[in-house]
Amino acid sequence: MSYSIKDIKLKILNSIPLLLLIFISLNGNSIINFKFFTINLHYILIYYWVLRRPQALGYGFIFLSGIITDVIFGLPIGVNALTLLVIASVAAYVRVVTVRISLFYDWMTFIPALLFANFIYFIVLYFSEYSVDYLYLFTNSIFTFIFYPALWLIFGLLINISKQGTHV
Amino acid sequence: MQTSREDVGIAIRSAFLRKGTQQRFSLFALIVFSIILIYFETIETKPLNYVRYFVKDSIYRGSVIVSSPAKGFNLVIRSIQDHLNVKDQNEKLKRENAKLKEKIFDPGFLILENTQLRKLLDEQVTASGKLISARVILDKQSPYLNSFILNSGSNRKIKNSMEVLDGINFIGRIVDVNFFSSRVLLVTDLNSKIPVLIEPLGYHAIMSGRGENEPILEYLPEKNKVIAGNKVYTSGKEGIFDPGIPIGVVKINEGKILVSLYSDVSQIMFVNINLGGND
Structure with missing residues (x-):
């Protein structure tokens, strides 16, 4: 049971999505703040990987990452976990019903995922009596949607590199 | 029509209930578990609170460790910016110093303000x-x-x-x-x-x-x-x-x-x- 350097490199490459998921949760970077807008990196990461390579991100880890984010952000435990699982559910459904991979189709199906996730978020926080900045939530969703193709390309590159590593 | 509805049902079952490749839990089970956790957040009992304290303390410590490199990097950036802004800061401090000196020479104003405030609060x-x-x-x-x-x-x-x-x-x-x-x-x-x-x-x-x-x-x-x-x-x-x-x-x-x-x-x-x- 010995590993060659190539195997180790491949293992690291394949674990990047998972490491990124745990890192952004623990570091509190699931929402990246730029000067005029914010992007929810968590949503894009989960949607892309559950859709394109589900074996890279276990549902259990998505749940765990949601719990960590809840604790770091001070929200009721389970809110982010539920929201992220809703994103993963839409991605899993889209994966089952599609055959061909295309950026446009992935991008458009990301809209219902965002809508469902934000709806759940809103409902849970409303009943937990948390004040939410609705405008912020809206702009965050818009920019998360706009930035999806950029991250789609980056993650696609990662998949290609790991595929090349497997074939060599 | 019947077939199309069946297809949707099969797709939903496949996405939610099946564990899939290298998955230990089904999405449905985890969603139900998340809802249970949210409900538990509304319950205040000692054993539950102890579990919450333990989980939160552990996650905070983990987060401190993970974010320490980024924190260190930010400190370096900030100290470089501070060095670059030394001249501006010096001029600003000189202006503030002059203003404070003016105020120090007028203690009556501070005494009056203090008396008014205490009278208002009566405590x-x-x-x-x-x-x-x-x-x-x-x-x-x-x-x-x-x-x-x-x-x-x-x-x-x-x-x-x-x-x-x-x-x-x-x-x-x-x-x-x-x-x-x-x-x-x-x-x-x-x-x-x-x-x-x-x-x-x-x-x-x-x-x-x-x-x-x-x-x-x-x-x-x-x-x-x-x-x-x-x-x-x-x-x-x-x-x-x-x-x-x-x-x-x-x-x-x-x-x-x-x-x-x-x-x-x-x-x-x-x-x-x-x-x-x-x-």
Whole structure:
């Protein structure tokens, strides 16, 4: 049971999505703040990987990452976990019903995922009596949607590199 | 039509109920578990609280370790920026120094202001002996909650609703206490509502967070004469906080009466907690 350097490199490459998921949760970077807008990196990461390579991100880890984010952000435990699982559910459904991979189709199906996730978020926080900045939530969703193709390309590159590593 | 409906059913079952490749749990099971967890958040029992404290303390420590490289990098960047801004800072300090010298030569103004304030509050400013200090270990500004985490919790007798000060200035209150950590809800948060007093006219108001740096003053009398530069203190009206703790000065922007805080909440590393706040 010995590993060659190539195997180790491949293992690291394949674990990047998972490491990124745990890192952004623990570091509190699931929402990246730029000067005029914010992007929810968590949503894009989960949607892309559950859709394109589900074996890279276990549902259990998505749940765990949601719990960590809840604790770091001070929200009721389970809110982010539920929201992220809703994103993963839409991605899993889209994966089952599609055959061909295309950026446009992935991008458009990301809209219902965002809508469902934000709806759940809103409902849970409303009943937990948390004040939410609705405008912020809206702009965050818009920019998360706009930035999806950029991250789609980056993650696609990662998949290609790991595929090349497997074939060599 | 029947076939299409069946297809959707099969797709949903396949996506939600099947565990899939290398998955240990089905999505459906985890969603149900998340809902149960959210429900548990509304239940307050000792064993559940202990589990919560343990989980939160562990995650906070993990987060401190993971974010330490980024924190170190930020410190380096900030110190480089400080070095680059030395000239500007020097000139600014000279101007401030000249202003302060002018004020020192006029102690009568300070005495008058102090007398007016004490008359308004009709109470002594207390709490100096009940303060403990704590370090800010995490200041991840959530988009939904402006708060930070302290390295002290129930182990140092911290309780919910205690007032948190930056030096002598009020910056927020404790909202969540664990064994070795606690969360401070800052006055800038949307969920923060603090009863305040505006000096020198003695108006009572509620200072509400807006998720931005400057909270807003609400429930002021209709024909108030609040002007920019008026000072804002805690009123102690609800009996939760001590009265007379400085918060900031009034700033009027586009007709909105805002409070410019004395403390820059993004730069705080240590805070004082008033242990007497909940007695």
